[in-house]
Amino acid sequence: MYKSQNLRNKRVSLVNHFYAITLMCKDRKSYFNSFPICAEAAKTIMACELGQLFKAIAFVLMPDHLHLIIQLNGSLKLPDSIRAIKGRIATSLRSFGVFGLWQKGYYEHLIRSEDDLKEQVRYIIQNPIRAKLVTRVGKYPYWFCIWV
Numbered sequence: 001m002y003k004s005q006n007l008r009n010k011r012v013s014l015v016n017h018f019y020a021i022t023l024m025c026k027d028r029k030s031y032f033n034s035f036p037i038c039a040e041a042a043k044t045i046m047a048c049e050l051g052q053l054f055k056a057i058a059f060v061l062m063p064d065h066l067h068l069i070i071q072l073n074g075s076l077k078l079p080d081s082i083r084a085i086k087g088r089i090a091t092s093l094r095s096f097g098v099f100g101l102w103q104k105g106y107y108e109h110l111i112r113s114e115d116d117l118k119e120q121v122r123y124i125i126q127n128p129i130r131a132k133l134v135t136r137v138g139k140y141p142y143w144f145c146i147w148v
Contacts, residue, residue, distance in 0.1 A: 013077035018057060018111035020120040023066045023086060024103040030063035037096050038142040041066070044092045045085065045144075054081050057117075060124045061142040062131065067124035069111070082106050121145060 025031050032038050038061045045068070049056040055071040068085070072078060090101040111117045125148075128140040137143070 012110065013072060013079070014110070015072055015074040018069060018071050018117050018120075019078060020109040020111060020124070021066075021068045021070065021082060022107040023068070023082070024106075025064045026100050026103045028064045028103075031093070031098050031101060032061040032066070032142065033063050035141065037093060037098065040092050040096065041089050042142070042144065044089045048085055048088060053084050056144070056146070058121045058124055058145040058147075059143065060127050060140075062127055063133075067127060069117070069120055069124065078108065082108075121147070 032041065041061055042059070045056055045059055048054065052073060052075055054073055054076070057069040057071060059066065059068040066089075070081065072081065076084065086102045086106075090098075093101060109120065111120055125137055125143055125145060128134050128143070129137060134140045
């Protein structure tokens with residue numbers, strides 16, 4: 001059995017709990033490198049929230065991946081929420097000529113405390129700085145956080 005299958009077997013979907021998710025672009029291609037594409041992806045994430053698939057707490061679109069912190073609301077389990085967001089973003093970006101957007105699978109971290117939530121939000125928001133894309137978070141346009 002593959003290692004990733006072992007990880008999937010241990011995943012849990014807990015209503016009202018927070019999850020830090022990382023979705024990688026296929027072959028680490030830099031699809032999220034233009035304002036129109038990132039704006040469409042962000043609009044799609046927020047449409048998923050408006051459709052009550054989950055509550056979006058924070059996200060950062062990096063050139064070759066997406067960091068997302070969500071709170072499950074009970075309408076979908078975690079794998080179904082991820083499938084929905086990946087599918088909807090991929091569909092919305094086809095009009096930009098983007099096909100085969102996502103790598104299979106995803107990375108997830110169940111957030112177990114308020115301190116962990118704050119730490120995870122700080123981590124993803126500072127990702128563009130660590131990647132040396134900008135020197136200050138405010139200079140990076142492709143992120144969102146409900147608290148900022």
